[in-house]
Amino acid sequence: MKHGIKKMGFVKTVKTLTMVNQKAGFDCPGCAWPDPDHRTPFEFCENGAKAVADEAMKATVNPAFFAKHSIQYLAEQSDHWLNKQGRISHPMILKEGENHYSPLSWDDAFETIGHAIQNLDSVDEAVFYTSGRTSNEAAFLYQAYVRALGTNNMPDCSNMCHESSGKGLGQTIGIGKGTVTLDDFNHSNVILVIGQNPGTNHPRMLTALRDAKHKGSTVIHINPLPESGLQRFKHPQDYMKLNLKTTQLSDHHLQVKIGGDAALFKGFIKVHLELGGLDEAFIQASTTGYDALVASANEIEWADIVRDSGIDKETIVKIGTILGKSKATIACWAMGLTQQPNGVSVIQEVVNLLLLGGHVGRQGAGFCPVRGHSNVQGDRTVGIWEAPTDAFLDKMEQGLGFNMPREHGYDVVNAIRAMKDRKVGVFFCMGGNFLSATPDTHATAKGLRTVDLTIQVSTKLNRSHLVTGKTALILPCLGRTERDVQSSGNQFVTVENSMGVVHTSTGTLKPASPTLLSEPDIVARLAQASLKTLHLDWKGLVGDYDGIRDLMEKSLHGFDEYNARVRQENGFALPNPPRDTRSFATKDGKAHFTVHPLPDVSLDDDKYVMMTIRSHDQYNTTIYDVHDRYRGIHGNRRVVMMNASDMAERGWKNRHVVQLTSHFQGETRTSGQWQLVAYDIPRGNIATYFPESNSLVPLNSTAAESNTPTSKWVIVSIDSHHTQHSGHEEE
Ligand SMILES: Nc1nc2c(c(=O)[nH]1)N[C@H]1C(S)=C(S)[C@@H](COP(=O)(O)OP(=O)(O)OC[C@H]3O[C@@H](n4cnc5c(=O)[nH]c(N)nc54)[C@H](O)[C@@H]3O)O[C@H]1N2
Ligand SMILES: Nc1nc2c(c(=O)[nH]1)N[C@H]1C(S)=C(S)[C@@H](COP(=O)(O)OP(=O)(O)OC[C@H]3O[C@@H](n4cnc5c(=O)[nH]c(N)nc54)[C@H](O)[C@@H]3O)O[C@H]1N2
Ligand SMILES: [Mo]
Numbered sequence: 001m002k003h004g005i006k007k008m009g010f011v012k013t014v015k016t017l018t019m020v021n022q023k024a025g026f027d028c029p030g031c032a033w034p035d036p037d038h039r040t041p042f043e044f045c046e047n048g049a050k051a052v053a054d055e056a057m058k059a060t061v062n063p064a065f066f067a068k069h070s071i072q073y074l075a076e077q078s079d080h081w082l083n084k085q086g087r088i089s090h091p092m093i094l095k096e097g098e099n100h101y102s103p104l105s106w107d108d109a110f111e112t113i114g115h116a117i118q119n120l121d122s123v124d125e126a127v128f129y130t131s132g133r134t135s136n137e138a139a140f141l142y143q144a145y146v147r148a149l150g151t152n153n154m155p156d157c158s159n160m161c162h163e164s165s166g167k168g169l170g171q172t173i174g175i176g177k178g179t180v181t182l183d184d185f186n187h188s189n190v191i192l193v194i195g196q197n198p199g200t201n202h203p204r205m206l207t208a209l210r211d212a213k214h215k216g217s218t219v220i221h222i223n224p225l226p227e228s229g230l231q232r233f234k235h236p237q238d239y240m241k242l243n244l245k246t247t248q249l250s251d252h253h254l255q256v257k258i259g260g261d262a263a264l265f266k267g268f269i270k271v272h273l274e275l276g277g278l279d280e281a282f283i284q285a286s287t288t289g290y291d292a293l294v295a296s297a298n299e300i301e302w303a304d305i306v307r308d309s310g311i312d313k314e315t316i317v318k319i320g321t322i323l324g325k326s327k328a329t330i331a332c333w334a335m336g337l338t339q340q341p342n343g344v345s346v347i348q349e350v351v352n353l354l355l356l357g358g359h360v361g362r363q364g365a366g367f368c369p370v371r372g373h374s375n376v377q378g379d380r381t382v383g384i385w386e387a388p389t390d391a392f393l394d395k396m397e398q399g400l401g402f403n404m405p406r407e408h409g410y411d412v413v414n415a416i417r418a419m420k421d422r423k424v425g426v427f428f429c430m431g432g433n434f435l436s437a438t439p440d441t442h443a444t445a446k447g448l449r450t451v452d453l454t455i456q457v458s459t460k461l462n463r464s465h466l467v468t469g470k471t472a473l474i475l476p477c478l479g480r481t482e483r484d485v486q487s488s489g490n491q492f493v494t495v496e497n498s499m500g501v502v503h504t505s506t507g508t509l510k511p512a513s514p515t516l517l518s519e520p521d522i523v524a525r526l527a528q529a530s531l532k533t534l535h536l537d538w539k540g541l542v543g544d545y546d547g548i549r550d551l552m553e554k555s556l557h558g559f560d561e562y563n564a565r566v567r568q569e570n571g572f573a574l575p576n577p578p579r580d581t582r583s584f585a586t587k588d589g590k591a592h593f594t595v596h597p598l599p600d601v602s603l604d605d606d607k608y609v610m611m612t613i614r615s616h617d618q619y620n621t622t623i624y625d626v627h628d629r630y631r632g633i634h635g636n637r638r639v640v641m642m643n644a645s646d647m648a649e650r651g652w653k654n655r656h657v658v659q660l661t662s663h664f665q666g667e668t669r670t671s672g673q674w675q676l677v678a679y680d681i682p683r684g685n686i687a688t689y690f691p692e693s694n695s696l697v698p699l700n701s702t703a704a705e706s707n708t709p710t711s712k713w714v715i716v717s718i719d720s721h722h723t724q725h726s727g728h729e730e731e
Pocket of ligand 1: 336
């Protein structure tokens with residue numbers, strides 16, 4: 001309530017928060033955790049309230065604001081300050097060589113973009129980014145437009161997020177998504193929470209863990225940090241029932257070293273194989289690669305497993321035995337696994353372990369990659385994909401009635417490389433904050449500045465509005481919480497949650513400014529301004545989103561009777577072969593055990609591994625405040641969490657100011673003015689907050705196969721700070 005009242009006042013707060021995640025309300029723009037079928041009036045968490053309140057701010061970033069503040073002035077302000085200024089009210093343009101954005105009409109904005117696109121030498125010089133809040137309708141229309149233009153250049157935030165999960169699962173179980181439902185949690189024996197901080201990033205997941213624990217499940221938390229949301233959890237509604245007991249959510253915490261999960265899982269697999277109790281019928285009938293897995297497990301030495309994971313053998317045997325005896329195990333994970341150099345293969349070690357016990361397509365068991373942005377999974381399902389398969393495009397062509405480009409496009413890292421090579425003329429962003437979210441901030445900034453025209457469809461001011469192409473546009477749009485009225489009346493949109501359930505989301509608030517357009521409307525006008533052949537009745541489609549959904553039904557697998565089924569009370573679940581029928585859409589129709597060498601996690605003596613993580617008061621690059629309450633850190637975000645013994649060894653105390661230098665393939669990157677804080681983290685490991693530390697993440701350091709930046713594996717050296725900090729314009 002406090003977070004709401006500060007930004008929207010009392011009455012609007014009550015009205016708004018009681019619509020979050022309700023059947024007639026809007027989907028929380030926070031995370032992608034699913035809603036229970038039977039809802040209480042309060043289906044939101046502290047951080048969801050922050051996200052909603054942040055969107056419901058007044059539209060004070062208006063033409064007068066931009067007339068008052070130059071780009072140079074704005075660039076000197078912190079991310080926290082930029083976000084605090086309110087919603088953006090009008091389309092704005094920053095003309096080449098000018099220091100202030102000035103207002104322009106929507107028509108002029110689209111004409112500017114249309115010209116720029118039509119003047120490109122090749123459509124492949126246009127790149128279209130998406131952040132994962134975009135609805136299914138907007139995303140579907142957007143990809144249809146980009147493909148009508150003739151390119152697959154569609155990098156999206158998931159390239160930096162769960163791409164490794166999609167690849168890791170797709171290759172082994174034939175679907176790049178999770179296989180559990182919310183109800184499975186209530187039937188599980190064991191729940192693994194790996195490389196994830198749900199107390200801050202998916203708070204409503206804690207309720208599912210609490211309920212599962214009350215039914216007897218064991219929760220095993222694998223993380224270099226203790227992450228206190230898992231230690232002492234009290235459901236907010238228990239305060240009202242005066243049931244003030246806290247639940248210890250995690251029964252076991254394995255304080256693995258950063259990057260040590262592959263070794264740890266190889267240990268679990270060894271224990272399981274020795275223990276027996278495998279699901280032999282399943283292995284026999286439905287998998288391949290079992291013998292090779294056994295052979296490789298026999299070869300691996302315990303000494304290597306213990307050294308690389310940082311966990312002693314006794315503990316691995318104890319936890320491995322619990323896992324080996326479990327009749328129903330769920331594995332949840334997030335960025336601690338996906339943003340590693342071995343992001344894909346470490347997820348496949350998790351797959352190996354669960355396949356041994358047949359923990360897939362069985363009640364209470366399966367894979368649960370916990371998604372970030374509230375519709376990032378839906379965006380991919382409906383076509384935001386730089387590397388689509390032919391089968392996917394065949395169906396899309398059938399539905400849309402025009403030819404699709406087949407050559408794969410740029411993902412996020414390749415888009416930045418292309419900018420640096422001056423191969424990008426127009427860069428269009430549907431939401432997000434590309435400059436701050438991507439690695440290697442200085443390299444990205446340099447890349448962005450080579451582009452002729454950059455366009456940001458946004459709700460709030462961020463650093464990507466300040467580090468731009470030669471000409472820059474801001475197109476302000478409606479948020480998820482706002483009423484979307486088109487020619488046929490009030491519209492709703494649809495989204496897919498982390499467990500593959502598609503449902504409606506209806507904005508209820510008065511739009512922050514009468515000038516705002518919906519995202520589908522922006523796409524339609526973009527198409528009309530820049531396509532040589534229209535192919536679709538863009539205006540008609542936007543007049544009534546049912547028309548967009550009818551097109552989706554024709555163009556996508558699993559969307560039959562979309563308009564009818566998505567209107568059902570709890571929406572509907574998309575097809576999921578492993579979950580529905582224990583079948584696997586791999587080439588041979590089997591689930592695959594895979595063998596990977598132990599990754600090299602060795603370090604030189606003077607080096608540390610840095611992970612870049614989220615605080616409790618941020619939503620990705622949106623900084624709500626400068627605290628991290630659950631970790632006991634207040635008033636500063638430029639902090640380095642470091643082991644007390646590592647600090648003592650260097651003669652350093654709390655608050656000592658250091659500079660960090662990252663090392664990769666002979667290159668270094670340095671960033672100064674960081675304060676040390678002694679923290680419960682393994683020796684040799686440190687943690688900092690993103691986006692501040694993103695200038696240290698090397699562009700070319702990416703995960704094998706998924707090309708995801710290794711935001712959780714940055715090799716650094718630490719020195720006392722001597723040189724002057726260079727200002728944060730691009731940091
Ligand atoms: N309030 C809020 N909610 C959010 C977001 C937000 O910024 N704020 N962001 C949304 C998005 S887009 C996403 S993707 C999710 C992110 O959700 P998380 O993945 O929970 O986010 P991170 O802060 O990146 O945390 C990663 C966790 O992995 C651990 N970790 C790091 N390296 C390793 C490792 O090598 N092994 C293991 N086992 N653990 C490791 C870290 O200690 C940390 O606990 O949250 C979503 N929800
Ligand atoms: N070092 C490091 N880097 C990381 C990560 C990390 O853990 N460490 N995590 C990565 C991950 S998992 C992700 S998902 C990315 C996130 O990357 P992005 O999705 O690009 O970044 P966000 O900060 O979520 O974007 C916030 C902006 O989106 C706009 N916005 C908000 N709501 C809406 C809306 O409804 N419509 C539109 N059009 N715009 C809207 C606002 O203007 C806001 O400023 O960052 C990645 N970067
Ligand atoms: Mo994410």
